[in-house]
Amino acid sequence: MTDLPDSTHRLPAGLPERIRHYVDGAFVDSVDGGTFDVLDPVTNETYVQAAAGQKADMDLAVAAARRAFDDGPWPRMLPRERSRVLHRIADLVESRDARLAELESFDSGLPITQALGQARRAAENFRFFADLVVAQSDGAFKVPGRQLNYVNRMPIGVAGLITPWNTPFMLESWKLAPALATGNTVVLKPAEFTPLSASLWAGIFEEAGVPAGVFNLVNGLGEEAGDALVRHPDVPLISFTGESRTGQTIFANAAPHLKGLSMELGGKSPAVVFADADLDAAVDATIFGVFSLNGERCTAGSRILVQRDVYDAFVERYAAQARRVKVGYPHDAATEVGALVHPEHFAKVMSYVELGKSEGRLVAGGGRPQGFETGNFVAPTVFADVDPRARIFQEEIFGPVVAITPFDTDDDAVALANDTAYGLAAYVWTNDLKRAHHVAGAIDAGMVWLNSNNVRDLRTPFGGVKASGLGHEGGYRSIDFYTHQQAVHITLGAVHNPTFGAS
Numbered sequence: 497m498t499d500l501p502d503s504t505h506r507l508p509a510g511l512p513e514r515i516r517h518y519v520d521g522a523f524v525d526s527v528d529g530g531t532f533d534v535l536d537p538v539t540n541e542t543y544v545q546a547a548a549g550q551k552a553d554m555d556l557a558v559a560a561a562r563r564a565f566d567d568g569p570w571p572r573m574l575p576r577e578r579s580r581v582l583h584r585i586a587d588l589v590e591s592r593d594a595r596l597a598e599l600e601s602f603d604s605g606l607p608i609t610q611a612l613g614q615a616r617r618a619a620e621n622f623r624f625f626a627d628l629v630v631a632q633s634d635g636a637f638k639v640p641g642r643q644l645n646y647v648n649r650m651p652i653g654v655a656g657l658i659t660p661w662n663t664p665f666m667l668e669s670w671k672l673a674p675a676l677a678t679g680n681t682v683v684l685k686p687a688e689f690t691p692l693s694a695s696l697w698a699g700i701f702e703e704a705g706v707p708a709g710v711f712n713l714v715n716g717l718g719e720e721a722g723d724a725l726v727r728h729p730d731v732p733l734i735s736f737t738g739e740s741r742t743g744q745t746i747f748a749n750a751a752p753h754l755k756g757l758s759m760e761l762g763g764k765s766p767a768v769v770f771a772d773a774d775l776d777a778a779v780d781a782t783i784f785g786v787f788s789l790n791g792e793r794c795t796a797g798s799r800i801l802v803q804r805d806v807y808d809a810f811v812e813r814y815a816a817q818a819r820r821v822k823v824g825y826p827h828d829a830a831t832e833v834g835a836l837v838h839p840e841h842f843a844k845v846m847s848y849v850e851l852g853k854s855e856g857r858l859v860a861g862g863g864r865p866q867g868f869e870t871g872n873f874v875a876p877t878v879f880a881d882v883d884p885r886a887r888i889f890q891e892e893i894f895g896p897v898v899a900i901t902p903f904d905t906d907d908d909a910v911a912l913a914n915d916t917a918y919g920l921a922a923y924v925w926t927n928d929l930k931r932a933h934h935v936a937g938a939i940d941a942g943m944v945w946l947n948s949n950n951v952r953d954l955r956t957p958f959g960g961v962k963a964s965g966l967g968h969e970g971g972y973r974s975i976d977f978y979t980h981q982q983a984v985h986i987t988l989g990a991v992h993n994p995t996f997g998a999s
Contacts, residue, residue, distance in 0.1 A: 505536075505538045505539065505825055505827075506825070506827045507536075507543070507602070508598050508599055508602050511543065511544060511692075512544060512692075512695070513544070514531070514544060514545045514546065514547070515534065515544055515545070515546035515547065515691050515692065515695050515715060516546075516547050516695070516715075517547050517549060517553055517557070517712075517713060517714050517715060518695070518697075518698040518711070518712060518713040519553075519556050519557045519560050519712050519713075519714070520556075520557075520560035520563075520564075520708055520709045520712065521702070521707075521708025521709060522708075523698065524547075524556075525547050526547045526548055526549060526550065526553050526716075527550065527552040527553055527556070528550060528552070530547070530548035530550065531545040531546060531547055531548050532545070532546055532548045532688060532716070532717070533545065533546075534546050534603075534688075534689075534691060534692070535689075535838060535839070536602070537603075537604065537605035537826070537834075537835040537836060537837055537838065537871065537872050538605065538825060538826065538835050538871045538872075539870065539871055540839050540870070540871060540872065544692070546688070546691045546715045547715050547716070548715065548716045548717065548720070548721075549685070549714035549715055549716030549720065549721035549724075550716065550720055550721065550724065551720075551724040553714050553716070553721065553724075554683070554685075554714050554721055554724035554725050554728060555724075555728070557683045557712040557713075557714045558654055558683055558712075558725070558728050558730050558731055559730075560708075560709040560712055561654040561681040561682065561683050561709060561710070561712050562653070562654055562681070562730050563709055564681045564707060564708070564709030564710045565651070565653055565654060565680070565681045568681075568707050568709060568710065569707055570676075570679060570681060570706070570707055570710045571650075571651045571679040571680070571681075572679075573679070575629045575630050575632075575677075576630055578626075578629065578676070578677060578679065579626040579627070579629055579630045579677070580626075581704050581705050581706060582622050582623070582625060582626035582629075582673065582676065582677055582704075583622070583623060583626045584703075584704035584705060585622045585700055585701065585704045585706075586619040586620070586622040586623040586626065587619075588700045588703060588704055589615065589618050589619035589622065589669075589700060590616065590619040592615075592696075592700075593612060593615040593616055593619070594612070596611075596615040596618075596665060596693060596696065597611040597612035597614075597615045598611075598827070599692050599693050599696070600614065600615065600663075600664070600665050600690075600692075600693045601826040601827060601834070602692070602826065602827070603664075603690045603691075603692035603693060604661060604662070604663070604664060604689075604690050604826075604837050605790060605826050605834045605835035605836055605837050605872060606663065606789060606790060606826060606834055607790075607824075607826055607828075607831040607832060607833070607834045608826055608827050608828070608829060608831070609829055609831075610788060610789060611663075611826075614663045614665060614666040615665060615666070617666050617669075618665050618666045618668075618669035619669075620954070621666070621669040621670055621673045621954065622669060622672075622673045624673070624954045625673040625674045625677040625974070626673075626677060628677070628971070628972075628975065629677040629678060629975070632649075632972065632975055634646070634647035634649065634981070635647070638988075641988065641989065642987065642988060642989070642992065643985055643986065643987050643988060644985075644986050644988055645983060645984070645985050645986075646983075646984050647981055647982065647983055647984070648981075648982040648984060649678070649975070649979040649980070649981055649982075650679070650979060650980045650982060651678050651679030651680040651978065651979060651980075652680060652732050652733055652756070652978065652979065652980050653680060653681070653730070653731075653732045653733070654680065654681050654682070654683060654730055654731045654732065654733070655671075655675040655680045655681070655682045655683075655731070655733040655734075655735065655978060656682075656683050656685070656725045656726065656728070656731040656733060656734045656735070657671040657672065657675065657682055657683070657684045657685070657734075657735050658685045658718070658722050658725065658726075658734065658735070658736040658737070658738065658746075659671065659684065659685070659686050659687060659694075659737055660687050660737050660738045661687035661688075661689040661690040661792075661837050661838070662789060662790075662792040662793060662794075662837070662894075663789060663793075664686060664687060664690045664693055664694060665693040665694070665696075667737055668684060668686065668693075668694055668697065670969070671684075671735045671737075671969075672684065672697070672711070674969070674974035674975060674977075674978050675733075675735070675978050676706070676710065676711070677975075677978075678975060678978040678979050679979075680733070680978055681709060681710045681711075681712075682710070682711055682712065683712045683713070683714060683725060683731065684697070684711070684712070684713045684714075685713075685714055685715075685716065685718075685721050685722050685725050686713070686715065687738075688715065688716060688717050688718070689837050689838045689841075690837065691715045694713060694715075695713070697711065697713065698711065698713065718738075718742060722746075723745075723749060726746050726749045726750050726755075727749055727750075727753070729753055731755070732753075732755055732756060733755060733756045733757075733758075733977070733978065734746060734750055734755050734756070734757055734758075735757075735758045735759075735969070735977070736757070736758070736759045736760070737759075737760045737761075737794075738761065739761065739762050739892070740761040740762040740892075740917075740918075740963045740964070743759045743761040743965070743966070746759065747759070747966070756977065757966055757967065758959075758966065758967040758968075758969055758977050759965050759966040759967065760794065760920075760958065760959060760960065760964075760965045760969070761794075761920075761960065761963060761964050761965045761966075762794060762892045762894075762918055762920070762963060762964060763794045763795055763796070763892060763918050763920030763921060763960065763964050764798060764799060764889075764890065764891065764892050764916045764917075764918040765795055765796060765797050765798065765799065765918070765920055765921040765922055765923070765941070766797065766799045766800075766801055766912065766913040766916075766922050766923070766939070767781075767782045767785060767797035767799070767800045767801065767922070767923040767924075767925070768801045768903075768909045768913055768922070768923065768924045768925065768926075768935065768939075769782070769800065769801065769802045769803065769806070769810060769925045770803050770909070770924075770925060770926035770928070770931065771803040771805040771806045772926055772927045772928055773806075773925035773926050773927060773947075774925070774927065774947070775806060775809070775810060775813065777925070777947070778810070778925040779810065779813050779814050779817060780817075781797075781923070781925070781948070781949045782797055782800055782814065782898075782923070783814065783817055783818060783821065784949060785797040785923065785949060785950060786798050786800075786896065786897075786898045787818070787821055787832065787833055787876050787896050788832075790833055790834055790835070790836055790837075790895065790896060791833070791845075791874075791876075791893070791894065791895040791896035791897060792836065792837065792841075792894050792895065793894075794920055794921075794964075795920060795921040795943070795950050796894075797898075797921070797922075797923050798892075798893060798897065798898050798899065799889055799898075799899055799901070799912075799913075799916070800814070800898060800899070800900045800901075801900075801901060801902075801903050801909055801912050801913060802900060802901075802902055802903070803902070803903060803904070803909070804902045804903065804904055807902040810900075811859060811880045811900055814859075814860075814878060814900065815859035815860040815878050815880070816860075818860040818861065818876045818877075818878045818898075819860045819861070819876075821833055821876045821896075823865040823868065823873060823875060823876070833874075833876055833896050834873075835871050835872045835873050836872035836873070836874060836895060837872070838872065839872060841872070841894070841895070842872035842874065844893075844894075844895075845874055845893055845894070845895035845896075845897065846863075846874065848887070848888055848891070848893045848895070848897055849861075849862060849863065849874065849877050849897060851887060851888060852877070852879045852882075852886075852888045852897065852899070855879065855882060855883065855886035855887065855888050855889075856879030856880060856881055856882035856883075856886065856888065856899060856900075857879060857880045857881045858877070858878070858879055859878045859879070859880050860875075860876060860877060860878035861874070861875035861876050861877030861878060861896070861897075862875065862877050863875060874895055874896055874897075875896075876896045877896060877897045877898070878897075878898050878900065879897070879898070879899050879900065880900045880901075881900075881901065881902075882899040882900060882901045883901070884901060884912055884915055886899070889901065889916075890915075890916055890917070892918065906931060906934070906935060909935065910935060910938045910939060913935075913939045913940075913941075914938075914939060914940045917962055917963040918960070918962060918963050918964045919940040919941045919942060919960050919961035919962040919963070919964045920941060920942055920943065920959075920960035920961075920964035920965065921941055921942070921943045921944070921945070921950070921960070922936075922939045922941040922943070922944045922945070923944070923945045923946075923948070923949075923950075924936055924939075924944065924945070924946050924947070925947055926946075926947070927947075932946045932947070933946075940961055940962060941960065941961065941964075942957070942958070942959045942960035942961055942964065942965065942968070943956075943957075943958065943959075943960075952970075954970060954971060955970070955971040955972075956970055956971060957969070957970050957971065957973050958970040958973075959973075
């Protein structure tokens with residue numbers, strides 16, 4: 497949409513003078529005093545310096561977490577006791593949701609209304625795992641007259657959590673909540689583009705009663721602070737969300753230590769629209785699916801496959817609606833697409849926009865929106881008639897850019913949907929129930945939504961296949977990842993052993 501911005505850019509009040517690490521219950525600078533610039537996505541000006549973590553900083557954080565695990569009360573608390581603390585965390589997040597959203601929106605460029613929803617989801621994540629860790633149970637098995645078998649679940653140790661810059665506060669909660677609920681201690685390495693909201697966890701945890709050393713935070717670059725965390729011998733678990741190439745590096749660097757890994761990586765998710773679908777609903781959902789969160793979402797339906805019978809009508813309606821999507825300053829409640837997170841990412845997305853002009857038919861967007869001559873603003877961009885071999889069809893762009901292509905048969909749709917290195921999510925729109933289930937089962941994706949937008953129940957598994965990830969989290973899968981399961985066997989009654997070496 498070409499409406500001019502309705503107001504000047506706003507800076508939140510009370511921004512910190514600098515962002516520091518948090519180790520063993522205290523904010524600290526880097527051992528070597530190093531810092532890095534944090535940029536405002538709207539102006540690309542440095543608004544704060546953040547401590548730049550190196551191996552020495554990560555060693556201190558891991559040591560604090562290890563002491564808290566070996567000698568502190570947190571792993572030894574009853575699940576109900578930890579649950580109460582997690583509920584207090586959720587209460588605090590909910591009570592501060594407006595401030596959290598304000599800072600998150602400013603730091604990441606997300607529209608304020610969407611940032612507010614993510615802050616509230618963060619509270620929900622803590623509340624969910626606070627309840628689940630109490631309700632969770634494992635089976636006990638009785639071998640009639642002979643033996644009872646049962647399972648002990650125990651925290652594993654120091655969990656290393658590496659989080660991305662899209663919806664950072666919510667995605668941090670997604671890892672922190674189950675890791676802490678199960679009794680582990682943690683070291684969080686947030687994305688260097690968006691360290692502001694992560695720094696707020698320390699005060700929230702202190703006020704909720706989390707003991708010192710249980711939560712530690714080290715800022716810094718992935719190849720420095722992140723790599724030191726992955727390689728640390730006292731960190732048995734790494735949970736990572738980010739791009740697939742970084743995931744490959746983490747996999748290789750963690751392998752010598754045989755660490756437990758959970759990695760949610762990139763996506764190039766298809767949205768398949770059949771001719772019998774409710775086109776109004778399909779257009780609305782696919783618009784939201786690729787342009788919400790500025791298009792910076794791993795599950796974005798950025799490849800739209802439309803059956804040829806309705807292809808022209810769909811493209812016309814989709815392009816017209818995309819041109820009406822409101823681009824604006826992140827703080828404006830009317831904004832639907834804000835500023836991309838960082839000039840490096842903006843340059844990447846714009847390079848794909850330019851490439852797309854030679855790989856498809858541009859029907860909406862294609863550059864900066866009117867009135868935003870600076871900052872990381874990209875007009876919602878739609879390419880039609882895209883060849884499935886095109887780079888904009890195959891590669892993750894992670895911005896407000898979508899590629900649309902036609903298909904003829906159900907088999908064609910499945911083949912196109914699977915014709916990518918990724919396999920995170922998929923969306924299918926049809927009123928034929930049998931077709932919906934058949935196509936869902938045939939698509940290589942960890943998650944499929946039928947006639948639905950990306951609405952997720954926290955009890956269900958989240959994860960992908962192929963280049964989109966390793967393992968699943970969510971619900972009991974998170975409990976499984978963050979705990980060691982010990983089987984205990986006890987004989988009932990007389991012992992019945994084979995006798996070797998009898999006289």
